[in-house]
Amino acid sequence: MPHKYYKDNREFIKALKKSGDLVTVKQEVDWDMEMGAIVRRVCEKQAPSPYFKKIKDYPGFEAFGAPLATYRKLAISLGLPPETPIPQIAQVYLDRTDRGTPHKPVLVDRSRAPCKENVITGDAVNLFDLPAPMVHEGDGGRYLSTWHMIVAKDPDDGAINWGMYRQMVFDERTMVGPVLPFSDMGKMFWNKAVPRNEPMPFATVIGMDPLAGIAACAPAQIPEDEFCGMLMGEGVEMVKCELSDLYVPAHAEIIIEGDILPNIALDEAPFGEYTGYRTSPREPRTVYRVRAITHRNRPIVPVSCMGVPTDEGQLLRSFSLGLEMDKLLRSQGIPITGVYMWPESTHHLVVIGTRNAYAGIASQIAQLIFGSKLGPWFHMAVVVDQDTDIYDKDKVIHALSTKCHPVDGIHVYKNSAGTPLNPFAPMSERKIGKGSKVLFDCLTPLDWKKSDIPILVSFDKVYPEDIKKKVLDNWTNYGFKD
Numbered sequence: 001m002p003h004k005y006y007k008d009n010r011e012f013i014k015a016l017k018k019s020g021d022l023v024t025v026k027q028e029v030d031w032d033m034e035m036g037a038i039v040r041r042v043c044e045k046q047a048p049s050p051y052f053k054k055i056k057d058y059p060g061f062e063a064f065g066a067p068l069a070t071y072r073k074l075a076i077s078l079g080l081p082p083e084t085p086i087p088q089i090a091q092v093y094l095d096r097t098d099r100g101t102p103h104k105p106v107l108v109d110r111s112r113a114p115c116k117e118n119v120i121t122g123d124a125v126n127l128f129d130l131p132a133p134m135v136h137e138g139d140g141g142r143y144l145s146t147w148h149m150i151v152a153k154d155p156d157d158g159a160i161n162w163g164m165y166r167q168m169v170f171d172e173r174t175m176v177g178p179v180l181p182f183s184d185m186g187k188m189f190w191n192k193a194v195p196r197n198e199p200m201p202f203a204t205v206i207g208m209d210p211l212a213g214i215a216a217c218a219p220a221q222i223p224e225d226e227f228c229g230m231l232m233g234e235g236v237e238m239v240k241c242e243l244s245d246l247y248v249p250a251h252a253e254i255i256i257e258g259d260i261l262p263n264i265a266l267d268e269a270p271f272g273e274y275t276g277y278r279t280s281p282r283e284p285r286t287v288y289r290v291r292a293i294t295h296r297n298r299p300i301v302p303v304s305c306m307g308v309p310t311d312e313g314q315l316l317r318s319f320s321l322g323l324e325m326d327k328l329l330r331s332q333g334i335p336i337t338g339v340y341m342w343p344e345s346t347h348h349l350v351v352i353g354t355r356n357a358y359a360g361i362a363s364q365i366a367q368l369i370f371g372s373k374l375g376p377w378f379h380m381a382v383v384v385d386q387d388t389d390i391y392d393k394d395k396v397i398h399a400l401s402t403k404c405h406p407v408d409g410i411h412v413y414k415n416s417a418g419t420p421l422n423p424f425a426p427m428s429e430r431k432i433g434k435g436s437k438v439l440f441d442c443l444t445p446l447d448w449k450k451s452d453i454p455i456l457v458s459f460d461k462v463y464p465e466d467i468k469k470k471v472l473d474n475w476t477n478y479g480f481k482d
C-alpha cells in the first residue's frame with residue numbers, strides 16, 4: 001500500500017504552508033548572495049522555509065530555500081504529523097526501508113511528465129538562463145546544484161545511482177564539482193569511466209520531490225530509485241531522458257543532461273561546506289558537459305545553504321547515516337538498542353546504545369561501522385549502555401564524562417578513509433582524504449565486581465516504586481506546574 005507522500009515539490013510546498021513551515025517571500029530577491037543569506041539565517045534560526053516568488057534577472061523562475069532543514073519538515077515529507085518525535089520518525093524510516101519491499105520505478109510517457117514542458121537542446125543550451133545562486137560570499141562561483149540529485153548508471157552492470165554531488169556553473173555548457181572516490185558515483189566514474197577514457201552520461205535533477213531527495217542523500221544499500229519506492233510504498237514515476245537511456249523523476253522541476261568527462265579537470269570551489277567551514281581550496285575537479293535542459297513551466301529551484309548547523313544536508317545525512325549503521329549492526333547480530341547522530345555534529349559523531357553483552361563489544365561496533373562503506377563520513381563513535389537515552393544530549397554527555405576511562409576507554413584507529421573536508425585535519429591529510437577515528441567506550445568493564453559498579457543516582461533509578469508513584473501523583477499538589 002502506498003504511504004502518504006508528496007509526488008512533487010509543489011505539493012510539498014503546499015503542505016509546508018498549511019503546517020506553518022513556509023513563508024512566501026513576494027518581494028524581489030537577488031540571486032547574488034541575498035537568497036543565500038536569507039536561507040542561511042533560516043537554517044540558523046530553524047525558521048520556516050522561504051518560498052521566493054520573484055528572483056532578480058530571472059522572471060519566470062521561483063526558488064524554495066531550506067527544503068528539509070528541520071525534523072518537522074522531515075516528518076511532513078514522510079506523511080507524518082510535524083511534531084512527531086525523532087525516535088518515531090526513525091522507526092518509520094526503518095520500517096519502510098529495512099522491512100518494506102523495494103519498488104521498481106513506474107515508467108511514464110513524456111506526455112505525463114511535467115519536467116518535459118520545455119525542452120532545450122543544441123546551441124540554445126545556456127546554464128546562465130537558470131537562476132543559479134551565488135550562495136555564500138567567498139564561493140568560487142554560482143552553484144546551481146545545492147539540493148538536487150545526479151542520476152548515473154554503472155557502465156558494467158547498469159546499476160542506477162542517485163546521489164548529491166555539488167555542481168558549480170563554469171560556463172554556458174559546463175559544470176564542475178568534486179566526486180569523492182568512495183561514493184557510489186565516484187566508484188563508477190573513477191574505477192570504470194576514467195581508466196577506459198569513456199564519457200559517462202548523467203542527468204542532474206533539480207527540484208525533485210522530498211522523498212527522492214532523502215533517497216539521493218542516503219547511503220542506501222540498494223539502487224536509490226528502488227529505495228525511494230520503499231519510502232513511497234510504490235514505484236516513483238520516471239521518464240526517459242532526451243539524450244541517454246537514463247530515467248529521471250517525471251515531476252521534477254529541471255533536468256540537466258550531458259556527459260561526465262574523463263581525464264579532464266577544471267577549477268572549482270571554494271564553497272561553504274557541510275562542516276560549517278570553507279575547507280577545500282580551489283582545485284581542478286570533475287567536469288560535466290551539458291547538452292540538454294528540460295524544465296517545467298515556471299520552475300522552482302531549491303536552494304540549500306550549507307554552513308553551521310542545521311541545514312538539510314547535515315540533518316538528513318546524520319539521520320540516514322545513523323539508521324544505515326543501525327541496520328548494519330543488527331544484521332550482524334549485535335544487541336544494539338539504537339543509533340543516533342546529532343545533526344549538530346555535522347554527521348561526525350555517532351552514538352550507539354547497546355546491551356553490554358560481552359567484553360570488547362564497543363570495539364567490535366566501532367570496527368564494523370568505521371570499516372563499512374559509511375566509515376569515511378564520520379570519525380567519532382560513542383558507545384553507551386541501554387540505560388542511556390541516545391537522543392538526549394545531556395544524558396550522553398553525562399555518560400561520556402563519567403563512564404569513559406581516559407586511557408582504557410578511548411581507542412584511536414589511525415590512517416583510515418576520511419573526507420578531504422575535515423576542518424581539523426592538516427592540509428596533507430585533506431589533500432588525500434586520509435582520516436583517523438576514535439571510539440569512546442562508555443560501557444562498564446564486565447570483570448568488575450557488582451559491588452564496585454557505581455550506582456546511577458537519578459529519580460528513576462534510586463527510589464522505590466511506591467515513593468516514585470506518590471511523588472508523581474502529588475506533583476501538582478505540591479505546587480509544581482508539570
Ligand SMILES: Cc1cc2nc3c(=O)[nH]c(=O)nc-3n(C[C@H](O)[C@H](O)[C@H](O)COP(=O)(O)O)c2cc1C
Nearest residue numbers: 163164165166178179180183184216217218219313
Ligand atoms: C547537499 C549535499 C552535497 C553533497 N556534495 C557532495 C559532493 O560534492 N561530492 C561528493 O562526493 N559527495 C557529496 N555529498 C555526499 C553524497 O551525496 C553521498 O555520498 C551520496 O549521495 C550518497 O552516498 P552513496 O551514493 O555514495 O551511497 C553531498 C551530500 C549532500 C547532502
